[in-house]
Amino acid sequence: MSPTTALVLAAAAPAAGGDNGIMDILASPIILPIALLALMYFFFVRPQQQRAKEHQTKIAGLKRGDTVVLSSGLIGKIVRIEDQELGLEIAQNVTVKVVKAMVSEVRTRGEPAPANANAKPAKPSAKPAQADAKDAKS
Numbered sequence: 001m002s003p004t005t006a007l008v009l010a011a012a013a014p015a016a017g018g019d020n021g022i023m024d025i026l027a028s029p030i031i032l033p034i035a036l037l038a039l040m041y042f043f044f045v046r047p048q049q050q051r052a053k054e055h056q057t058k059i060a061g062l063k064r065g066d067t068v069v070l071s072s073g074l075i076g077k078i079v080r081i082e083d084q085e086l087g088l089e090i091a092q093n094v095t096v097k098v099v100k101a102m103v104s105e106v107r108t109r110g111e112p113a114p115a116n117a118n119a120k121p122a123k124p125s126a127k128p129a130q131a132d133a134k135d136a137k138s
Contacts, residue, residue, distance in 0.1 A: 059100050062086070069105040070098060 020027075062068070066078045068088070079095055080087030086103070089095050 058106055059103055062100070062103065062106065067107040068103045069107065070102045071104045072102070074098075075107075 062078060062081060064078055064081060067075065068078060068086075069075050070088075074088075074090060076088035076090040076096070078086055079089045084100055085097050086100055087095050088098050
């Protein structure tokens with residue numbers, strides 16, 4: 001074997017230690033599933049757990065007189081609180097029993113209903129008054 005042939009073969013042969021760096025790590029068959037599981041946890045499982053915890057604190061803070069919205073869209077005022085159920089007044093002298101877990105939103109006394117997303121809030125504008133002042137000067 002000539003020295004040039006040995007040099008070419010030595011250059012073409014991969015190093016025994018593997019100098020590919022990150023590619024060696026990513027080529028491992030166990031790394032990709034672990035990375036996917038970690039991403040799924042942070043994007044799906046953890047936010048759901050946070051929403052569930054927030055819902056539990058909302059339910060624990062219910063009190064008589066609160067206005068609540070159920071998951072079905074029914075709106076009523078709490079008149080009685082039991083362990084797992086609520087007495088909800090949905091009309092004058094009409095009370096129904098509902099499960100606490102079905103409460104999706106709490107609107108406490110004095111709190112206005114959320115504005116419609118499609119409706120634009122009415123803002124008083126100072127521009128017409130300024131325009132009238134300029135017209136009066138002319």
